[in-house]
Amino acid sequence: MDATAKPRKREPRGEYAKTRATRAAILDAALDVFAESGYRSGSLREVAQRVGMSEAGLLHHFPNKPALLAAVLDRRDHHSLEWTRMTEGNGDVTLRGLVETATRNSSSPGVVELYCILSAEATAADHPAHEYFVRRYELGRSNVRRAFEDLERQNRLMPGITPLNAAIATLAMMDGLQVQWLLHRDVVDMAAELRRFFTAFVNIDFASSP
Amino acid sequence: MDATAKPRKREPRGEYAKTRATRAAILDAALDVFAESGYRSGSLREVAQRVGMSEAGLLHHFPNKPALLAAVLDRRDHHSLEWTRMTEGNGDVTLRGLVETATRNSSSPGVVELYCILSAEATAADHPAHEYFVRRYELGRSNVRRAFEDLERQNRLMPGITPLNAAIATLAMMDGLQVQWLLHRDVVDMAAELRRFFTAFVNIDFASSP
């Protein structure tokens, strides 16, 4: 504590906070732009314009385009707890969580578009998000497989279906519903379709919670 | 017959045949390029290079980029009879046909990539292929719905599922399997997963044909 009487010395945190806010604004804008045009076609120019700064200013915070994409994906994974909350191995909780995710996605078409375009683009081995999506699907399958294993132990999984098969089908269903929903939002109800899908594969009742 | 001894006069058909062959070569190359990079990122330059001609030469055959894309999609729809063969309204035939389609697709990842990226891109209303995909999914749903209506009449559809729901789920499953298959071809067997999916929803036996 010195003579200036200000409890905070030189407001260093203010500086950092502003930087953090700027970076957050950039990531928001980047998510919007990549969601609308995909990664390859979305431009840094557009991102910079939306956030109200120059391209050079933007590139001070993220050295290049792939780095910006990586930051967008990382933040999304940290923000949404969809997968971590399901790691418990409780089949009912996980499946209900997936339906909840579908419901939540129905109110943010921008994010859905981002993932549809990006996951298709990232199919190419040289795409900067390729490894991200490879890992993401492996993780997703193993989490959902555990859920179905739990239900199988309770004899609630349809005979002739392995937990891995059910997991693959579940992720496929969720992905496929997204494209169809984006094209015809009036016809497709992602959460309802997913619930119906689950009731065909396992003995589960969604009447209670979601 | 004249002094030149050539039975064909002036080879006029040769000219036309060459044009047709050139156009076909362009469409093949365009399919490859769009499949690898999508429509927005795939360039006419790359297409022209693969087919061994200049951009201007290419643009003589197709006036602009959207026209080239439309030609690629049109040809694919004419070549593959997947939908028309299913229009009969016979549920078993249609569902078997879909499994066949999945099997066939497993041997042409290029085409699968084209449709994954393109259908995601074309979600945007201003994409040149938007209307194409809107119509394609409407048509697909109505064809597959008819198939499930046929099975419903025979009491072979799972109770609580409408034919439309089943159709939406079927298209979603096929789409979703494609992305996952492109990322992990060793883990995902599209045709097998689709068969399992059908047996969960309807009373059908795939032991006989495909």
Added chain:
DNA sequence: GTCTATATGGCGATAGAC
């Protein structure tokens, strides 16, 4: 930390010769 200015290159498309 943000700017202007600029380098460098790919893009779709056109004009006009052959």
Added chain:
DNA sequence: GTCTATCGCCATATAGAC
């Protein structure tokens, strides 16, 4: 029917002033 040459635009990225 195909070419060369060229236009105008937008992209990513860098250099250096403030």
